[in-house]
Amino acid sequence: MGDVQGFIKYKKYDFNKESVESRIKHWNEFTIPLPEDELKAQGWIEANPPSFRTGKKIAIVGSGPAGLACADELNKKSHSVTVYEKNEVIGGLLTLGIPNFKLDKNIVQRRVNLMKAEGVEFKTNTEIGKDILLSELLEKYDAIVLSGGAEQPRDLSVEGRNLNGxxxxxxxxxxxxxxxxxxxxxxxxxxxxxxxxxxxxxxxxxxxxxxxxxxxxxxxxxxxxxxxxxxxxxxxxxxxxxxxxxxxxxxxxxxxxxxxxxxxxxxxxxxxxxxxxxxxxxxxxxxxxxxxxxxxxxxxxxxxxxxxxxxxxxAMGFTGPVKNKLIGELDIDLDERSNIKTDENRMTNIPGIFAAGDMRRGQSLVVWAINEGREAAKHVDKYITV
Ligand SMILES: Cc1cc2nc3c(=O)[nH]c(=O)nc-3n(C[C@H](O)[C@H](O)[C@H](O)COP(=O)(O)OP(=O)(O)OC[C@H]3O[C@@H](n4cnc5c(N)ncnc54)[C@H](O)[C@@H]3O)c2cc1C
Missing domain, CATH: 3.50.50.60 (FAD/NAD(P)-binding domain)
Structure with missing residues (x-):
């Protein structure tokens, strides 16, 4: 995640200034990860905790790339961030969806460890809407970001669907x-x-x-x-x-x-x-x-x-977030594609509750989830600092 961004800045090409043709031509050079000693030398995998705290508290629901990117940005702004995850491990689809042969899980874990060392709190095995209600979070935190992914799979309603296998x-x-x-x-x-x-x-x-x-x-x-x-x-x-x-x-x-x-x-x-x-x-x-x-x-x-x-x-795609108590308890509005609906500030119809990632845009890509998390963080920061 951040490592690839860092790599883009570090290499001789400035990704943002390159022409489209050049980006395509040099694509491999933009995306090959740097070896660990180079990352260390650049200070990109060293914990850099904020020097003070604002006293504002934010809860993030879901620890996929959208939730992690959002938590990282808000922590860097010196707010206190807690990430709630229903599974036993952090990382969302990065950890439990995408196979190891496509993504080395040590890279995800390295980033999670850095975030912990920088002060982000993680609570696993905690499903919001079941173990803790969203309304309870709303009482305790200054803002909440929903980044629970688009986990509802499309089913096949045909004879024999219930057979084993x-x-x-x-x-x-x-x-x-x-x-x-x-x-x-x-x-x-x-x-x-x-x-x-x-x-x-x-x-x-x-x-x-x-x-x-x-x-x-x-x-x-x-x-x-x-x-x-x-x-x-x-x-x-x-x-x-x-x-x-x-x-x-x-x-x-x-x-x-x-x-x-x-x-x-x-x-x-x-x-x-x-x-x-x-x-x-x-x-x-x-x-x-x-x-x-x-x-x-x-x-x-x-x-x-x-x-x-x-x-x-x-493997026929996903139809948006699971419509459970996380969404139902406070009647969070959905859009026409049955994803969580937000305004131009990434806020839902409930003041103080924002949304990011696949939960908001539907099943997409890791880069989009990171972008969504960062965008939501910007709006949360503005919302809680006025
Ligand atoms: C099999 C597969 C392979 C993919 N391969 C690629 C790829 O190669 N490249 C690429 O760019 N993209 C890929 N994608 C897409 C990419 O993984 C997703 O777009 C991205 O992970 C979305 O990030 P997210 O943070 O929005 O959601 P997710 O990664 O889905 O994370 C959501 C997290 O929220 C948690 N959660 C949900 N509800 C609650 C709750 N009520 N309380 C607490 N926690 C909750 C979930 O357990 C999960 O950990 C793939 C997707 C799949 C399914």
Whole structure:
């Protein structure tokens, strides 16, 4: 996080002044992390606690990159910050979602240790809305920032969904991350070893499931995607700087999986309660509707197929924050995408309660979460210092 920012400043290129072409050309140089001794020499991994405290207290709900970035900024402004986390470990998706083969957890832990040494207080195993009510926090703190992520997974309502062996991607990925930390699961371990694994959903989460399943020794890994196969290069209707609608091949895909595009899952069947087959059908997409921009999706009669399936992982995206008591107790407003709604100052409809990260913008990227955390911190600082 901060280390990469520091690296950008430190290298010969000034990221902010470089042209777009130069940024793309030198991208690898911008993002390769510096070795630890260089970070030390620059003073970037040394604790630098504030010399005084303002007496203002802030509670942050959720310790993912948005919550951590927000806590870090507010602590640097000499406010007293407490981060509440429902899980047993700090870091949100950095620690329990993204696999080790993509992100070394020691880097996250190093930052958390620095923040502790700088005076940020962390309370794990504490779910706000369950262990402590949001209204109780509001009485104790000058401001609260909600950064609980977008944890509600999109489900697949088809026949056979309740068979054993069908899991949400995050049940699988978080368990593997916990196993990497030495935790055990008394017979409830989800393993891909020697299994025919089907990952439904072609995004980053699906890709992480593929990489994990291959590392666990899967017999086969198949990745199903509802949409049709995108082009390898941008089409004329999709110029830069629009998000490139091209086929993305991650290192996990390269390690081995069969990708099938333009298919829909119709049902699962099994034996003795365990999933054994996925039944699907091919889809044909019509021309783009000029008004909605959507392409009608039609099932191709006669294209029904079956796949062997011993482990099915649902990686079809997220539908925003979980709508539980954290949001419900004080009736926090949601936007049209069912994320937490804020005003231009990142404040919710409840005075003193702010929101940041995936909880506010929907499932996104780590860099956006950090940006969101910093932005919320700026507004909180203004709110409590007037
Ligand atoms: C599998 C996967 C892989 C990804 N890979 C990448 C990648 O390679 N690169 C990238 O840039 N982005 C990636 N992302 C996206 C990125 O991880 C998220 O956008 C980012 O972590 C969001 O940060 P956040 O702080 O908003 O939320 P989160 O990281 O989700 O953290 C939210 C935290 O809040 C806690 N919490 C929730 N409710 C409560 C409560 N009531 N009380 C206390 N604590 C609570 C949660 O337990 C969690 O720890 C990936 C996402 C997933 C799911």
């Amino acid at each position: 069908i899991y949400f991607a995050m049940e699988y990925l978080t368990q593997q991350n916990r196993a990497n930390m030495g935790q055990t699961f008394n017979g409830s371990r989800i393993s891909a070893k020697d299994k025919n694994v089907i990952v439904i959903g072609g995004g980053d989460t699906g890709s992480d499931c593929i990489g994990t399943a291959n590392r666990q020794g899967a017999k086969s890994v198949t990745n199903l995607e509802l949409l049709s196969k995108p082009p390898i290069e941008r089409s004329n209707e999709n110029p830069w700087p629009q998000w490139a609608l091209v086929e993305r091949t991650s290192t996990s895909h390269e390690e081995g999986c069969e990708k099938i595009f333009g298919v829909m899952t119709k049902k699962f069947t099994g034996e003795n309660g365990d999933v054994k087959k996925l039944h699907g059908i091919e889809l044909k997409f019509g021309d783009k509707d000029p008004i909605t921009g959507m392409r009608p999706m039609n099932q191709v009669l006669g294209s029904e197929f079956e796949l062997d399936a011993d482990l099915v992982l649902l």
